[in-house]
Amino acid sequence: MSSPQNPQYGDDPASGQPQWSQPPPPPPPYQPPYPQPQRQGAPVLSIIGFVCAAVSLLFIPILFGIAGIVLGIVGHVRGESLGKWAAVTSGITMVLGMIIGYLVVRSMTA
Template structure:
């Protein structure tokens, strides 16, 4: 008895998303710090970490990106309001 000729294809596992959320957590922490301290520095660093985490497929990458953007914007607005109040304008 003969068997039909099937092409022998090796098993290729599907790439799995990165199970680690290290960059995402760093991005979230930087975004939270940006609310009160130096929003341009910490907010932009958080956005970069969140973008890299999202491109790596980390589960919390989009959350880190959102928190960092919010921290940058709200921190800048809060800083503007506080310093305008200190000037008395």
């Protein structure tokens, strides 16, 4: 009686020949389809845009609101994640500042 032997690692039991293969090469690193904007340092333009938004609520809304919108958009284009929100916030506070200014002027003349 003969017992079947376990084939060694890499041997093909059907042919009796060693079957050595190389592992597949690693996949290439992921490359995005277009270049991403590089963010360097703190989001300075976005922070200044938020400050302009806060100031536009009470002082010269049309000037500081537009400045905040422009700074937020430029910050967003340069890769700052808060730039979009600074622009939106500046637009909202500009409108609210104009409404508050209107109400204050109307109450003073009445």
